[in-house]
Amino acid sequence: MQDPFYTKEKRKKSSSMLAADAWLDSSLYEFGQSLGRGWTRFQDIMSVFHVSGIKRFFVEILSDGFSFFAIGCVLMVALALPAFDATASGEFNKAEDYSVVFLDRFGAEIGRRGIRSDDSVALADMPDYLIKATLSTEDRRFYDHFGIDVVGTLRALMSNAQGDNSTQGGSSITQQLAKNLFLSSERTIERKIIEAFLAVWLEWHYSKDEILKLYFDRAYMGGGNFGVVAASDYYFGKKVQDISLAEAAMLSGLFKAPTRYAPHVDLAAARGRANLVLSNMVAAGFLTEGQVTAARRHPATPIDRIADANSPNYFLDWAFEQSKTLIETHNHTSNNFVVRTTIDNTLQKYAEEAVISTVREGAEQYDVEQAAMVVTDTKGAIRAMVGGMDYGKSQFNRAIVSTRQPGSAYKIFVYSEAFEQLGLTPADMITDRPVCIGDWCPQNYGRNYKGTVTLASAFAQSLNTVPVTLSIKTGRDTIAALSHRMGLQADYPVTRSLALGVASVSVLDMTSSYAVLANDGYKTPAFGITRMTTLSGELVYEADLSAPRERVLSETTVANMNSMLRGVVTGGTGRRADVPGVPVVGKSGTTSSYRDAWFCGFTGNYVAAVWFGNDDYHPTNNLTGGTLPAIAWQKFMAYAHTNIDIEPVFGVDFVPEPTVIADADPAAVEETVAERPPSLTPAAARKLVDLADLLNATLTAGGITTEARAAVPAVATEGL
Structure with a gap:
């Protein structure tokens, strides 16, 4: 028999499940009914918008139009992404290179390097x-347009389809500027699309006048010129404010095809293009035919652009590289600069005359083809740089490359280290005798030995065993370290033969090293730039000439070295470098096999190093530093010390004698050379000497007395 309680519970659970099932069924039914009623109401609402007949056609067209518009917007955004990237940095394309105008130490222009670009003239100042x-x-x-000239673009397309060679293109000025500022010169549909977006961006961010000014400044005008200001100066030698209508028409014709219509390339084509520009001005209503008649009859004529052979080109090449380093160091965004240099154009001509004439005089005898010279003042300012015999034939600057060995000119580092470290003096005795480092046994130039000599005598005679002995006592590493502190830039191996100058050096670095002795022992690196500004005058860099300098050598060592260097000139291997009336000190240098010959030295006014040799490293015919290099060095110093105050040299007991100018005669021409004024080139001064000779001969033939004749040269040369 079943339990009554169990039966009652079973009935209760069954009843609950039936109730839940009924609720679920009813809920689903009600939900379905609600959806049906909602759909019915939605159909009732949408029936209001139902159209039929012809109206349906237009509605479908409009609907599809909105769909395609949405798709187009997405596509436009995708195409515009490169343009967004181009403008994201906010920076324009840099010009292909920097444009630098170089001035000499007195402010006169001496040359240019890089592109020619000038953005210094405001739009309002340009000719209308x-x-x-x-x-x-x-x-x-x-x-009138928003950056894209739709009418002009359609007209250009029609002209191209008809084969018409129109002078007007399809791209607006804003589009051309967008290409110049942000894009490359490739001709693709993608670039044209990006160009259009960028043109609109420019119109949103700049005024019309600002866009036009940028266009005038950044457009390439042929001949390496960017902008109308630079092109005006290059083609016509004028400021853009001063150009004529004919010249303006010729410049305007360059924008679309600068290489084709550049007047120095094809003058006839340039004039033909300018004539079309004048016709365009009449057609546009800017001028009347009568107003352009004179410009048609008298077309523009460009000036000759023959390179100035008098520019210090080797120096300018070096200074241009230095300028680019300064620009990048100061992170300047401009491309146009004016650089004030230390070069003295008169001294530059003297240096070129001295080097070139000496090489030519000794080329056949000594089998030497090239030479280089660097001249600085005693503070390191470069006054002259000669990098070779002929810049037109070879632009390789032999004055700045560290590929040559200095020979005995290197010995200043050996002796200076010995004085600093060992406390020696020039009067101390040392024995000149055979010395070996391992299996290497150097010999003197004459293959003999002097026995016991003073350090001063060993230095003056350029004995080889003595500096090797000193290098053993001081250590070769310390000598190399001193050479780098004094001015040598290039690294070189420290070998057994280091004391004899087996190291890689440049003429520039040797000049800086000797300048330490000329500058009382202070580090004196050579420099050629004192100031840099943009064309608008904004200061970029200015050398701090008053900054404290590092002391490299003690005053005692400097005095000792200078006295020994003086002995080289008065009684040693550098006698040909002596300049009467000037405290000259220096050291010759000759490498093994006579591949390199040097003379390096200084006065109280100037420091100079001279190198002679051959580019292919073949040996010269027994050329030593005491011959042609010393002669060239002496020629320059004789020129350079004319009509200036002669400064003393620290440690050298020398009192300059007053110069007496005697009557000029043919036998005294060489002596007269030393009296050349610094405002004249050597060639010009030589002509004056010849003129004085002719004048004296004429006066003698005319019976003029000696007393009267003596007064003529003084009167003739007064004020030169």
Whole structure:
């Protein structure tokens, strides 16, 4: 028999399940009914928008239009992404290179390097007819469109389809500027699309006048010129404010095809293009035919652009590299600079005359083809740089490359280290005798030995065993370290033969090293730039000439070294370098096999190093540093010390004698050379000497007395 309690519970659970099932069924039914009623109401609402017949056609078209518009917007955004990337940095394309105008120490222009670019003239200061000539040819609706000239583009497409060689293109000025500022010169559909986006971006961010000014400044005008200001100076030798209508038309014709219509390339084509520009100005209503008649009859004529052979080109090449380093160091965004240098153009001509004439005089006898010279003042300012015999034939600058061995000119480092470390003096005795380091046994130039000599005598005679002995006592590493502190830049191996100058050096670095002795022992690196500004005058760099310098050698060592260097000139291997009336000190240097010959030295006014040799490293015919290099060095110093105050040399007991100018005669021409004024080139001064000779001969033939004749040269030369 079943339990009554169990039966009651079973009935209760069954009843609950039936109730739940009924609720679920009813809920689903009600939900379905609600959806049906909602759908019915939605159909009722949408029936209001139902159209039929012809109206349905237009609605479908409109609907599809919205769909395609949405798709187009997505596509436009995708195409515009490169343009967004181009403008994200906010920076324009840099010009292909920097443009640098170089001035000498007195402020006179001596040359240019890099591109020619100038953005210093405001749009308001440019000639009105230059602006009109450009607008009439490049973009007549420039002030009306939003960056893209739709009408002009359609017209250009029609002209191209008809084969018409129009002078007007399809791209607006803004589009051309967008390409110059952000894009490359490739011709692709993708670039044209990006160019259009960038043109609109420029119109949103800049005024029309600002866009036009940027266009005038950044457009390439042929001949390495960027911008109308630089092109005006290059082609016509004028400021852009001063150009004529004919010249403005010729410049405006360059924008679309600068290499084709550059007047120095094809003058006839340039004039033909300028004539079309004048016609465009008339067609655009900017000028009348009568106003352009004179420009048609008298077309523009460019000036000759023959390179100035008098520019210190080797120095300018070096200074241009130095300038680019300074620009990058100061992170300047401009591309146009003016650089004030230390070069003295008169001394530069003296250096070129001295080097070139000496090489030519000794080329056949000594089998030498090249030479280089660097001249600085005693503070390191470069006054002259000669990098070779002929810049037109070879632009390789032999004055700055560290590929030559200095020979005995290196011995200043050995002796200086010995004085510093060992406390020696020039009067101390040392024995000149055979010395070996391992299996290497150097010999003197004459293959003999002097026995016991003073350090001063060993230095003056350029004995080889003595510096090797000193290097053993001081250590070769310390000598190399001193040479780098004094001015040598290139690293070189420290070998057994280091004391004899087996190291890689440059003429520039040797000049800096000797300048330490000329500057009382202070580090004196050579420099050629004192100031750099943009074309608008913004200061970029200025040398701090008053900054404290590192002491490299003690005053005692400097005095000892200078006295020994003086002995080289008065009684040693450098006698040919002596200049009467000037405290000259220096050291010759000759390498093994006579591949390199040097003379390095200084006065109280100037420091100079001279190198002679051959580019292919073949040996000269027994050329030593005491011959041609010393002669060239002496020639320069004789020129350079004319009509200036002669400064003393620390440690050298020398009192300059007053110079007496005697009557000029043919036998005294060489002596007269030393009296050349610094304002004249050597060639010009030589002509004056010849003129004085002719004048004396004429006066003698005319019976003029000696007393009267003596007064003529003084009167003739007064004030030179």
